Amino acid sequence: MTSIPVVGVVAAASPLVAIMTPATAPLLTRNAFADGQPDPITAVLAQVPELFDVAMPFIGATLGPSFVPHRVKEIVILRTSSLLECEYCVGAHTVAAVDAGLLHDELRSLRAELSWADVFADPAERALIAWIDAIARGRGPVDATTANAMTSHWEDAAVVEITVLIGTTMMLNRLCTGLALPLGAETRKRLAAEGFGA
């Protein structure tokens, strides 16, 4: 396994664009602000309400509950975010992965603090992580060994959804990193309680 940079949790930075608030949220986005300030991704996407209008259902369908188990989805999101060095997503999804039942060493290996090959023993999950690495880091066709391992352990629909999930996570990783979205205080607190971050 190739090593990748370790992503830490840094102090909150100032976002590059205005974060919408319940007072400034455009009409089409207002439901997302009904219970107060939403997460920063939601709040910046609200800058473009017509995009928000289609993006949020898509993101919800892709990252939210589906026929692909919660644990698998969090493996995908955390691993992809770690590969893309997205501090916001790594922090937020380390907490989400804890809630999905992943173990401490599993989290550390997905965050590239340990070798995942030494931590994950299940052949389907090993094939999955190799697939994530190939999709998120690759620039051409996936090598046959990795592809065959993935399709031998996962049904076609799962391969499709997982691959879309990797791509969507990459898009969000770049959004959060490019716009310097800040990790919330509650997430920082949770990370510290779980032994991660500053």
Add this chain to the structure above:
Amino acid sequence: MSAIAEAIDAGTLPGRVWMYANYHCNLACTYCLTESAPGVPKRALEPEEMVRVAREAAELGYRDIGITGGEPFLLRHLPKTLAAVSEYLPTLVLTNGTLFNETRLAELVPLAERPVALQISLDSPDPDVNDEMRGPDNFAKVIDAIPRLRDLGVTVRLATTGEPGRLTEDDHARLCALHRGLGVPDEDHIVRPIVRRGRAADAGLGQDFAPEQIPAELCISVDGAFWSPFGPTVRGGELDTDLLISRTTAPLSRPANLLLRLVQGRPPGDDAAIGIR
């Protein structure tokens, strides 16, 4: 027939599309929603964009166009643009009425034959009261401009804006006598409240309105499409986004259909009852 046209026919959607021609103004009124003044960024719509909006509005089934600002007549292309816009739909232009010197009046001559009306602001029958809100000599300039515009054959309406109860019965009677004397009939004089946005909010003027209380007129500015001309207001130099519908304005059907969806999702309101049409 488009869904928009059907909604307008059914009274679900208002039939007017507004455009913010620009944001700069030769005045700096105390209650201005957009903090317009001589020194502010122009943020003007291109004339081609204004004609495009009018053409697409007509195709969608809208019935007329409203143009506001800023002071639209600071844009030297405006008379020609109005001629082109009014090829598609009847057009109402909101103006402070203070820029109509001989040159500008001559440019308006072709509009006398067009379905174009000018709505000029006058807030009091008393010059000092009016000018305190709207600037020095405003009253005199308006009183001078109205008959000259009417002599050209241009339709003139009058709008009076103020706090509820500010105008006494006597004020109102004198104002109406004034506009009748200038040839503006009662049906072309509207009295409207101040909306607490922009400079009015800073000055503690006006009333707060929820979106469902404001007529759902589609409004296009250089910043996007908004719910009503009370949408793209400015406070502290920052655009208000709470009534933003979409940043995308072309094709016009895109924000129009989003607005229709918002309107269909709201409970029946009493937006006509607050008198800010």
